[in-house]
Amino acid sequence: MYRLIIEENKCIVEVSENLSVADLKRLHSKINKGIEIKKVNTITLDQSKMLWAIFRDLGDLIGYTKEELREILENDYCTEKKIEYFSLSPNKRNCASKDIATDFITWVIEWSLNQGYNLIIYEGKGANKQIRGAREIVPSIKRYVVACLKNKVCAVCGRREADLHHEPPLGIPYELDDGLQTGFIPLCREHHSARHNTSWEAFRSKWHIENIWLNPTMVEELKKIYPGHFKKFKKENYLGGSHEK
Structure with a gap:
């Protein structure tokens, strides 16, 4: 085990007390040849x-x-x-x-x-x-919202059996919704009502949340989870992903 310690104007290499004399000599020889400083992309x-x-x-x-x-x-x-x-x-x-x-x-x-x-x-x-x-610690908020969509979990508070909210609001009957006209976010009743009582910008800013625009593959998957939605979506009409966002 080696550990580099920097104290004022000195660099100290700490080693295990069990290191043999031969290993110490080899280490000393390597250090005498110079030390390369290299930045590495390590876990913080x-x-x-x-x-x-x-x-x-x-x-x-x-x-x-x-x-x-x-x-x-x-x-x-x-x-x-x-x-x-x-x-x-x-x-x-x-x-x-x-x-x-x-x-x-x-x-x-x-x-x-x-x-x-x-x-x-x-x-x-x-x-x-x-x-x-x-929601407050996840590095990728969009991946988090997708996972919430797939599990019917409120993306704000984590409650189960959340509603599927269109963002921006759909503006047409559900019978005409193919899932590709708006973004989506799953919200519990409390936060669903809160969203409708304020602007999307204010809601998104307060909860640091994002809506997700679906592609045909995702719509097909979510149809099984939210059977009352995406009534106009027909898989055979979207082969090749031409409507993907």
Whole structure:
């Protein structure tokens, strides 16, 4: 194990006390040849803390320790993405890249929605303790809203059995709706009413949320989830994706 410490005008390489004399000599020889400074796109400390907070609170909810849940979800993620297992510590040689960490956070939040869990994260302690929902921590709000659409979850508060809201409003009978004329966002009754009592810009700004424009493949998938919608949509009319947004 090597660790570089910078103190004032000195660089100190800390090594394991078990390192042999031969290994120390080889290390010293390499250092004498010069040190290359290279920027790397590694997971940030904030990303690492966020993931461990998710594993802690989600694990408490479903009966796993944070270490157990991390191992389960990371194995599933790496298998799905066909990538090597990675560390969540920025100090490890095999640590995740910043991009993978961003995608992994989003993937874990999508997983929790797909499993029916309303993810709540507790940050800080005492008077500084904050409660944050998945919407507030997810790196990709559009991917989050898509996951909410597929699970009938309110994109604002996480309540189940949300309504499908047209944004902007449809303006034509549902019988003429093919799902490609407006964007969509799933909202519970409370937030659905709140949206209709204010402008979209004010609503979007307050909740930091976005609507999603569907493509034919997504409409076909969501027809099974929202049977009262997309009545004009016929799959055979949209082959080739010419209407995709």
